[in-house]
Amino acid sequence: MKSLVFAIVVCLFGQLHGDSVYKQRFLQQYNKMHDPANGYFSKWGIPYHSVETLMVEAPDYGHETTSEAYSYWTWLEAMYGKISGNFTGFNAAWQNMEQYIIPVHASQTGNNYQPWKPATYSDELDWPSEYPSPMQFGVPVGQDPIYQELVSTYGSDDVYSMHWLLDVDNVYGFGNLPGSCELGPQADGPSYINTFQRGPQESVWRTIPQTTCDSFKYGGQHGFLDLFVGDNSYTQQWKYSNAPDADARAVQAAFWAYTWANEEGKSSEVSATVAKSAKLGDFLRYALFDKYFKKIGNCVGPYNCAGGQGKESAHYLISWYFAWGAALWGGWSWRIGDGAAHFGYQNPLAAYALSNVDAMKPKSATGASDWQASLERQLEFYAWLQSAEGAIAGGATNTWNGRYGTPPDNVTHNTFHGMFYDWEPVYHDPASNRWYGMQPWSLDRLAQYYYVTGNQKAEAVLDKWVSWILSELKFDNGNYQVPEWLEWFRVPPEVHVTVTRRSSDVGTASATARTLSYYAAKSGNKNAKNRAKQLLDGVWKHQTTKGVSVEEVVDSYSRFNEEVYVPYNWKGYYPNGDVIEHGATFISLRSFYKKDPDWSKVEAHLNGGEAPKFTYHRFWSQSDVALAQGTTAFYSMNNDFGSVD
């Protein structure tokens, strides 16, 4: 009896001690990220993609920002609200997001959109061999079934969605400040830009960064348009594109802010922002449709595959992007969805919130029911793509090769609602399913959904995924290794995976720990809980003055001198005078990098030295660290982890 009492006291003490450790770690990391000396935010309060400027991965410069960084910021602030009881930061982050990365129209174009003909078909480019490809007229496209209800619900033609990329410090000098078009290098504020434009073969190293609002002031005779579209009539125009996983993550953050504020009796403090998240979710439905609103399923041959009526064009999965644009001076506008979906973008918790939580149901007539359909479809998708080992493979597409092509035999026997398995969805350099991070990013959301609802389909996928990852984590003396690269074999229902490279990356390790924590909190799986804590403690050893990070060797920086495809006889200029012409390279289009404090490291490598080493502080990764530690703090508090041994 006495020993039992003693055991209970030790147990309680251990738990309280554990809580405060993880809570302190969350606060310590949060404070580092908000310390102006550490450089996470611009003078407009915009989070940079990374503290470091010399950074090329998906963004081509560290002081750009992405909708991804914004979505992590809202989530970070939601958790700060839970831990401190102060939700002001969450509302402020959303406000900043709305101000700077949700575009307003660059000019009044009037209502020229024709929802029965949302866009004109053009092949995705098999760049550069068949480049540029002309638009093809006469290819059937479907109708946009949500436009009318969005206009009548919100009383505006504007799309309430994030553009994916901002040049925060206006280094390219386009000066596309919110609501403005090409104000130039003198403009003091964040500037909308785009990079990727040429289809799946294009790596960041081959991009030609371009303005989102093209008044032909920069670039060539037709601005940047004739680099990307083989049209004959060039019209001054603006266009934006959305990375739907980020908007979904912001919705997910709002769900947590709402839930946690409720727990603190403070729901009224966040209700205005939560309503905005429902609106974001309403427009995010564009991600659920085929690119040209064609019918979903066995859509082979651009001329053969019919356009969809009503919701026939909805695959209900969160696809890779959607985009919208218009002529600068009126006349026409367009919207497209995307027929290709990667498992890594799915977010069942956001879909659940938008269909089952009253405060977050979109106001439009069919918004909530579309998200209910999406929720069910996403759960089915994970199971369909699950490998024999447990990791989730690639994705599916309604448009083979981005041009409604004929898929190979090996993917035509077992389709997903008539969509084809795509082992490398959307982009190929590097392969989109190689990076391990997609696994915990997406499975964390599935685990959160499971934690909230106890859904059995989610549980079945997670049981298998968790046993896979537990077998692939390596621990040695308090150090850890998580997978970094994955390789895939065969097709569903018999897909296989192997881990081909490992690392101690703090971001993916933290996302893994958080997935395991949510899973353990619901299932009671002690092994998952203990491994989560081991990862969190391992990650925490990698303190830097600015956050938590490990040094990495960046092999890809050998590509700074790589040639970028520019057609012969094409010549144009960036606002700073950098010349765009045949023979241009990544660095020749970005002379500003030569003034970067870290440039000498890259230059030495280009001159034959070793690959450079960097200790990066990416906003998403630093947020993942904080969010994983914080999750453990309050699920221990709620005793969801069960007793501590």
Ligand SMILES: *[C@@H]1O[C@H](CO)[C@@H](O)[C@H](O)[C@H]1NC(C)=O
């Ligand atoms: C809440 O946090 C904000 C910053 O996010 C701060 O300005 C404000 O003073 C805080 N309010 C309280 C009551 O602590």
Ligand SMILES: *[C@@H]1O[C@H](CO)[C@@H](O)[C@H](O)[C@H]1NC(C)=O
């Ligand atoms: C399917 O077949 C194509 C064409 O033969 C081949 O290139 C591809 O690697 C196969 N895919 C898988 C996952 O085995």
